[in-house]
Amino acid sequence: MKVTVAKVKDVPKGKMIQVQVNGKDILLANVDGTIYAIENICSHAGGFLHEGCLDGSTVECPLHAAQFSVTTGKVSDDTPWAHDQPSYPVTIVGDDVCVEVSR
Numbered sequence: 001m002k003v004t005v006a007k008v009k010d011v012p013k014g015k016m017i018q019v020q021v022n023g024k025d026i027l028l029a030n031v032d033g034t035i036y037a038i039e040n041i042c043s044h045a046g047g048f049l050h051e052g053c054l055d056g057s058t059v060e061c062p063l064h065a066a067q068f069s070v071t072t073g074k075v076s077d078d079t080p081w082a083h084d085q086p087s088y089p090v091t092i093v094g095d096d097v098c099v100e101v102s103r
């Protein structure tokens with residue numbers, strides 16, 4: 001199910017925002033003009049990734065510094081205390097950001 005979650009201008013390059021889709025808390029991150037979506041709640045202990053730091057395509061959790069790729073949701077080998085985050089396909093339709101989520 002594809003859902004419009006934001007406008008492209010809401011997620012400038014190098015920035016992250018939090019959106020809600022069907023009860024899921026999702027992180028949108030813009031890496032060099034491409035917007036990606038992964039689960040926003042950290043798999044370790046529930047930190048909100050949108051409150052962390054984005055460095056290139058890596059987001060660092062604000063609570064215990066687990067690092068994830070925002071392009072794939074994969075956890076870094078350097079921070080094995082967390083698990084991979086689900087990632088969601090993103091499409092841009094006009095100036096809308098659409099995310100595909102399961103129900």
Ligand code: FES
Binds near residue numbers: 064065066
């Ligand atoms: S809650 Fe994210 S690293 Fe612990």
